[in-house]
Amino acid sequence: MGDPQYMRYPDLSLAQSVFTLASPTTPTTAKKTALQSLQDAIKEHKMAPLYHYLAHPQTGKLNSTGESTASSTDAPALLRRTSSMNTSSIIGALGGVRSTSGIDLAWDEQLYNDLKEDNEKELAAIQKEEDEAVESAGDTEIQTARGKRAEFYARICDKDAALSAFESLMEKTGILGSKIDIVLAIIRIGLFFDDKLLVKKSVERASSLVESGGDWDRRNRLKAYQGVHLLTIRSYNLAAPLLLDSLSTFTSTELCTYSALVTYAVLAGSVALPRRDFKSRVVDAPEVRAILGSESEADHLAGLSGAVSAQPSAQGDSSAMDIEGASTSATPKPTAVNLTTIGTGSGLEEKAEPDVDFTPLAIMIQSLYSGAYQKFFQALARVETDFLATDRYLYEHRRWFVKEMRLRAYQQLLQSYKVVSLESMAKSFGVSVDWLDRDLAPFIAGQRLACTIDRVKGVVETVRSGDKNKQYTDVVKQGDQLITKLQKYGQVVRMRGSERG
Incomplete structure (x- = not known):
């Protein structure tokens, strides 16, 4: 079906730079680096629409009168759990809480006019090429010119114009591979502006095209x-x-770097996979060890060379996670990745990644599996601050993730005991008895931990319910629902009968 097309733009690393600049959890040095890369990209690619979208004095997302209601102060902003499902914005994941710490993308009217003028000249040249193709060339040349227009809008991050151009290009394209590439470009536009509804619809659209004969x-x-x-x-x-x-077939460098994908896979697998699959597909996976580090040089080389074993997909129960920071001891040798450069790949070239310490992530998965819960809690705290709070895809769900990982650790420990003392359990996790009591209580009340706490005796007792008890409970619950539905149905039938009478 030919080589992939339309893969260069939009550059998702710029969206991460915007997030880094606006996030109240990122340090000043990272904000300065993000600002510089953002300014350089705007000037290099003549991105007038993005500059206006971010920095305009009245409507800019990064200034004090734009989307956010939070002021830029030295004190940390009060963060809250928020859903950006219905908020289509490049910093929608922050939920309106924004702090640039005085490192702002300044508005320059003259610069904007110059960029806009350059955009108009380039667009006129594309239009001229398309007109000439219509007059004297064939369909291939016409489609090439139209493709340049769509890529131009994607490059300067004019969302509405890019979507319209790609949809128009889609209507005129009969090649399945090109259609899939167009929809993938639309998905990246949705990811760039954090438009989850657009991404969801486009992913379904791309899946349908791929199932009809994609390569x-x-x-x-x-x-x-x-x-x-x-x-x-x-x-x-x-x-x-x-x-x-x-992991073993990754080519989507326009979406994210390989090491960033490994990070996402490790985090998702840690919270979702059952213990056996977590061991084989995450802890011992050669691809993971090649990035996170491994004590075995053979595993490291196997991961880098792609000599990996194909493991079956797993469907797991989510179990596992919020702890304040603590220091950790280094065990596995860390490798380098920079989550702040997510999406730097263009499909044609890759950019170098600055070093990032992967030790917390490596310790987290290894200590969870081995049952070293105190090290696990310490590593989990650093994973939250170093990875979850600094990535635009993970930030919004960081508290949930940490909570679920704590739950997973509790479930894993209690599964081995009928009765365990609170003091012993607290010592295993490196926390106080009172803190552990408070943390366990919501999980028990929500029936996510099958145990009870006896503070008089100072123990946690595991409640093991048999399958027959569960089946009986399910039958009673479903029976009650069925009776309720039948009663409502009977009332409707009686009312209609009285109307006929």
């Missing part, structure tokens, strides 16, 4: 796109198999 490369690309999309809507149990399956 191997595009099928694998779509798998990574689906996995990232599912991460953004907190469907980690569905995202984990897709992301893990993508």
Whole structure:
């Protein structure tokens, strides 16, 4: 079906730079780096629409009178759990809480006019090429000119114009591979502006096209796109198999870097996979060890060379996670990745990644599996601050993730005991008895932990319900629902009968 098209733009690393600049949790040095890369990209690619969208004095998303209601102060902003499902904005994941710490993308009217003038000249040249193709060339040349127009709008991040141009191009394209590439470009536009509804609809559209005869490369690309999309809507149990399956066939460098994909796969697998699959597909996976580090040089080389074993997809129960920071001891040798450069790949070239310490992530998965819960809690705290709070796809769900990982650790420990003392359990996790009591209580009340706490005796007692008891409970519950529906149906029938009388 030919080589992939329309893969260069939009550059998703710029969306991460915007997030880094606006996020109240990122340090000043990272904000300065993000600002510089953003300014350089705007000037290099003549991105007048993006500049206006971000920096305009009245409507800019990064200034004090734009979308946010939070002021830029030295004190940390009060963060709250928020859903950006219905908020289509490049910083929608922040939920209106924004702080640039005084490092702002300044508005320059003259610069904007110059960029806009350059855009108009380039657009006129594309229009001229298209007109000449219509007059004297064939359909291929016409489509090429139209494709340049769509890519131009995607490059300067004019969302509405780019979507319109790609849809128009889609209508005139009869090649299946080109149609899939167009829809993938639309998905990236949706990811850039955090438009989850657009991404959801486009992923379904791309899946339909791929199932109708897409080639191997595009099928694998779509798998990574689906996995990232599912991460953004907190469907980690569905995202984990897709992301893990993508590790050995990853080519979607326009979406994210390989090491960033490994990070997403590890996080999704940690919270979603059952223990056996978590061991084989995450802890011992050669691809994961090649990025996170491994004590075995053979595993490291196997991961880098792609010599990996194909593991079956798993469907797991989510269990596992919020702890304040603590120091950790380094065990596995960390490798380098920079989550702030997510999406730097263009499909044609890759950019170098600055070093990032992967030790917390490596310790988290290894200590969880081995039952070293105190190290696990410490590593989990650093994973939250170093990875979850700094990535635009993970930020919105960081508190949920940490809570679920704590739950997973509790379930794993209690599964081995009928009765365990609170003091012993608290010591295992490196927390106080009172803190552990408060943390366990909501999980028990929500029936997510099958145990009871006896503070008089100072123990946690596991309640093991048999299958027959569960079946009996399910039958009673379903029977009550059926009786309720029948009663409502009977009332409707009687009312209609009286009307006929």
